[in-house]
Amino acid sequence: MEDAKYLSKEDKAKMEALKKExxxxxxxxxxxxxxxxxxxxxxxxxxxxxxQRTNQVHIEIKDxxxxxxxxxxx
Numbered sequence: 001m002e003d004a005k006y007l008s009k010e011d012k013a014k015m016e017a018l019k020k021e022x023x024x025x026x027x028x029x030x031x032x033x034x035x036x037x038x039x040x041x042x043x044x045x046x047x048x049x050x051x052q053r054t055n056q057v058h059i060e061i062k063d064x065x066x067x068x069x070x071x072x073x074x
Contacts, residue, residue, distance in 0.1 A: 006071035007064065015064045018057050025054045 004012040032039065032047040039047065 003065060004068055006068050011064055011067065015061060018061050018064070022054065022057045022061070025050055025057065029054065 004015045007015065028050050029047070032043065032050065035043075
């Protein structure tokens with residue numbers, strides 16, 4: 001099933017924006033992971049915030065996918 005086939009235009013746009021944000025966050029996360037041992041305290045805090053936001057985006061996308069399934073069943 002297509003990710004946003006049964007969602008409203010606003011929800012489709014939100015899902016696409018979240019997917020793009022997730023790609024950026026993943027790329028940043030990989031950069032942090034490469035230098036894990038040499039990170040400054042500020043960089044470690046940024047990495048922690050990045051991880052939290054990544055988790056939030058995953059949850060939001062999952063919720064939109066669930067909403068898409070529910071809409072398809074109507």
